[in-house]
Amino acid sequence: MPQHIDIAVNLLSSRLAADINSVISNAVEHHVSPLIVIGSDIAESIESATLCQQYPQQLYSTAGIHPHHASSWNEDSPEQLTLLAANKHVVAIGECGLDYNRDFSPRDKQRQAFEAQLALAVELQMPVLMHCRDAHDDFIAILKQYRHKLPSAVLHCFTGTETELLACIDLDLYIGITGWVCDERRGAELASIVHHIPDNRIVVETDSPYLLPRSMRPKPKSSKNLPQYLPYIVDSIAKLRNQAYEELAAHCYANSISLFNLGDD
Numbered sequence: 001m002p003q004h005i006d007i008a009v010n011l012l013s014s015r016l017a018a019d020i021n022s023v024i025s026n027a028v029e030h031h032v033s034p035l036i037v038i039g040s041d042i043a044e045s046i047e048s049a050t051l052c053q054q055y056p057q058q059l060y061s062t063a064g065i066h067p068h069h070a071s072s073w074n075e076d077s078p079e080q081l082t083l084l085a086a087n088k089h090v091v092a093i094g095e096c097g098l099d100y101n102r103d104f105s106p107r108d109k110q111r112q113a114f115e116a117q118l119a120l121a122v123e124l125q126m127p128v129l130m131h132c133r134d135a136h137d138d139f140i141a142i143l144k145q146y147r148h149k150l151p152s153a154v155l156h157c158f159t160g161t162e163t164e165l166l167a168c169i170d171l172d173l174y175i176g177i178t179g180w181v182c183d184e185r186r187g188a189e190l191a192s193i194v195h196h197i198p199d200n201r202i203v204v205e206t207d208s209p210y211l212l213p214r215s216m217r218p219k220p221k222s223s224k225n226l227p228q229y230l231p232y233i234v235d236s237i238a239k240l241r242n243q244a245y246e247e248l249a250a251h252c253y254a255n256s257i258s259l260f261n262l263g264d265d
């Protein structure tokens, strides 16, 4: 059975945190391991890094400030993230980026926090895990200044248009695809363009507990998305790309390893 790496799990979200052991063991049973645990602010990044120590080889984490929390970026943040990044389980700076869909933080603060985290990733020579919603032009303009100095970069949960996807591929980004692609309504455009992503740049993720794949049958009783559903997402993407499931899974696995330098510790 092909093995999968879930590159974005919000394991400390309240809907998963009570049940971490079984979330991980059910994922392993479905050949999904390791999981990348997302840090979306300083506190959660610390908690994620600590959690990884309890599950070596099964969990890795990111350290960063999500655009929703960009208002919390301050002069201490770079040092706090630098300390976190020294932890061997921390494999990327992020989740960072821009979200003009929700605008939970003012846009100027979002741009400032994003740019500062890119600069930090360059300084530390760490991969970055990025988020972008309804902010493509600013996202590309900022990222362009840093991209050539970054070792690797992934735009997780890609949900943009064909033009936006091609611009991201042009910047040699890894592209993270979630169960959004299984949503026959809002995921239709993504489903039609997912074939553009080169074999050596596609990675897969559940973004659980969000984004339960809508086309799953039988429909899970709970709307809570879980890492164990990742093989279903890979199978759906493989069909859209006209590619064998095993072949796509092997590409995504190898891409995740090289994106995050896994297995180097």
Ligand SMILES: [Zn+2]
Pocket (backbone or CB within 6 Å): 095, 130, 131, 132, 156, 157
């Ligand atoms: Zn995100």
